[in-house]
Amino acid sequence: MNILKVFQHLGHDTLNIFQTLGRAMLFFLHVLGGIPSVLMRPRLLMAQLYSVGVLSLALILVSGLFVGMVLGLQGYNTLVDFGATESLGLVVALSLVRELGPVLSSLLFSGRAGSALTAEIGLMKATEQLSGMEMMAVDPLKRVIAPRFLAGFLAMPLLAVIFSAIGILGGHLVVVDMIGVDAGAYWQMSEKVDFFSDVFNGIIKSIVFGLVVTWIAVFEGYDALPTSEGVSRATTRTVVFSAFATLGLDFLLTALMF
Amino acid sequence: MPDNNPIVVKIRQLKFSRGARYIFDDIDLDIQRGKITAIMGPSGTGKTTLLKLIGGQLRPDAGHIWVEEQNISRLSTNKLYQLRRRMGMLFQSGALLTDISVFDNVAFPLREHTNLPESMIRTLVLMKLQAVGLRGAHRLMPSELSGGMARRVALARAIALDPMMVMYDEPFTGQDPISMGVLVRLIRTINQALDLTSIVVSHDVNETLQIADYVYVLSHGKVVGHGTNAEIRHSQSEWVHQFIHAQADGPVPFHYPALDYRDDLLR
Numbered sequence: 001m002n003i004l005k006v007f008q009h010l011g012h013d014t015l016n017i018f019q020t021l022g023r024a025m026l027f028f029l030h031v032l033g034g035i036p037s038v039l040m041r042p043r044l045l046m047a048q049l050y051s052v053g054v055l056s057l058a059l060i061l062v063s064g065l066f067v068g069m070v071l072g073l074q075g076y077n078t079l080v081d082f083g084a085t086e087s088l089g090l091v092v093a094l095s096l097v098r099e100l101g102p103v104l105s106s107l108l109f110s111g112r113a114g115s116a117l118t119a120e121i122g123l124m125k126a127t128e129q130l131s132g133m134e135m136m137a138v139d140p141l142k143r144v145i146a147p148r149f150l151a152g153f154l155a156m157p158l159l160a161v162i163f164s165a166i167g168i169l170g171g172h173l174v175v176v177d178m179i180g181v182d183a184g185a186y187w188q189m190s191e192k193v194d195f196f197s198d199v200f201n202g203i204i205k206s207i208v209f210g211l212v213v214t215w216i217a218v219f220e221g222y223d224a225l226p227t228s229e230g231v232s233r234a235t236t237r238t239v240v241f242s243a244f245a246t247l248g249l250d251f252l253l254t255a256l257m258f
Numbered sequence: 259m260p261d262n263n264p265i266v267v268k269i270r271q272l273k274f275s276r277g278a279r280y281i282f283d284d285i286d287l288d289i290q291r292g293k294i295t296a297i298m299g300p301s302g303t304g305k306t307t308l309l310k311l312i313g314g315q316l317r318p319d320a321g322h323i324w325v326e327e328q329n330i331s332r333l334s335t336n337k338l339y340q341l342r343r344r345m346g347m348l349f350q351s352g353a354l355l356t357d358i359s360v361f362d363n364v365a366f367p368l369r370e371h372t373n374l375p376e377s378m379i380r381t382l383v384l385m386k387l388q389a390v391g392l393r394g395a396h397r398l399m400p401s402e403l404s405g406g407m408a409r410r411v412a413l414a415r416a417i418a419l420d421p422m423m424v425m426y427d428e429p430f431t432g433q434d435p436i437s438m439g440v441l442v443r444l445i446r447t448i449n450q451a452l453d454l455t456s457i458v459v460s461h462d463v464n465e466t467l468q469i470a471d472y473v474y475v476l477s478h479g480k481v482v483g484h485g486t487n488a489e490i491r492h493s494q495s496e497w498v499h500q501f502i503h504a505q506a507d508g509p510v511p512f513h514y515p516a517l518d519y520r521d522d523l524l525r
Contacts, residue, residue, distance in 0.1 A: 132353030135313050136367045136415075137342035143370070 068170025121221025156210025
């Protein structure tokens with residue numbers, strides 16, 4: 001009997017997962033269908049770009065600065081033994097542009113903006129605001145979800161680029177200004193970092209992360225149970241699934257790109 | 259039926275279930291144009307579900323719902339949305355958009371569905387707010403409103419596009435006597451002034467019977483009684499009698515189904 005129950009649960013959970021994935025896919029297609037109407041009303045997009053992008057800026061700037069500083073310091077401690085401190089700029093820049101910029105900004109973005117999107121949409125559902133819109137013949141997927149989705153998708157790569165840029169400056173602050181490595185040697189990396197294979201690939205990563213993380217955030221909000229517990233669980237799921245998706249996809253993309 | 263006004267909403271053999279539980283089991287119902295029709299019944303009888311079925315937010319398992327002779331469950335999304343522009347719905351919670359002001363809430367359907375200039379939208383919004391007595395509150399945010407005021411703003415929003423029909427979901431629940439009185443009067447006057455058809459879903463017997471032209475009483479998925487006010491008040495049906503006279507026990511039992519009390523205690 002017990003083994004039967006285990007299989008029953010397993011089957012039930014597996015079905016649930018596939019049903020959710022199916023709903024998420026249909027939801028995604030429906031939201032894509034709403035993108036043209038968002039482009040016709042740039043004001044809606046601007047408001048969301050502000051709350052998703054501009055309001056995440058402080059977190060990205062501060063985190064990027066510190067990550068760059070730590071990279072510089074750790075790199076110096078390792079490379080000084082080999083007399084290779086002139087490569088420090090390259091180490092900092094490549095780590096940031098290829099990996100840490102896109103990955104860390106995606107993780108920070110899901111914690112700051114993704115969770116806020118889920119909670120906002122989930123509460124709109126719980127307080128019948130989405131249902132109310134439907135009854136006013138306004139499609140909430142077009143009016144509420146699509147602008148938020150597009151804003152997240154656009155903001156994420158910009159934030160990742162800013163993260164990497166401020167990180168490189170943070171590295172400069174430690175390596176050149178505090179430790180005293182030659183500035184010319186630090187900036188030598190600008191000749192060695194390849195735009196297409198390094199910078200461009202990093203941006204592609206952040207575009208993929210932006211798409212997936214924002215998709216998870218808006219879907220979890222829309223799919224949340226309309227209760228306080230439901231919204232709280234959905235918000236947690238957004239952060240957890242975004243982290244899994246970012247790190248898993250990062251491995252996949254790195255294997256394909258480099 | 260009190261007289262022979264045309265039927266706006268016609269429901270036939272409606273069945274709807276959630277999981278294994280039947281919410282509606284073979285329901286027939288008619289809503290007449292220009293009248294206030296009340297749908298009454300104890301909590302949990304699916305009154306709100308009925309409004310969602312009429313608005314096309316839910317689809318019936320079997321049976322048909324016609325609104326203005328259009329079969330709701332067979333309409334394309336576009337047609338359904340066009341029809342919804344002519345239906346207003348007042349949610350129990352008000353369902354106001356919490357991030358914009360009272361003014362913008364009432365202006366919302368106008369801005370979404372019309373290309374009217376902002377000056378005209380302002381005039382229309384102030385007229386609708388005047389009708390519910392809240393013109394002076396147009397700058398407030400929804401969080402600054404009392405429950406009764408929020409419902410009045412939601413009413414102004416529901417009539418913003420001059421619909422042919424307004425559905426009220428439990429409009430009196432949780433209101434103090436003054437705002438209850440205000441809402442009762444508003445539903446009546448707005449129905450007359452705008453030549454609307456109203457469906458009021460409620461379990462507040464006295465308030466609803468004051469304004470309803472025709473009443474349906476639902477219980478356990480069935481229509482257990484219908485008629486004019488007077489007919490309902492003097493109904494011989496045990497179900498209707500228990501509900502209208504607020505008796506704790508009757509066909510709707512006081513006790514949730516359970517084991518025998520004595521056996522349960524001695525187990």
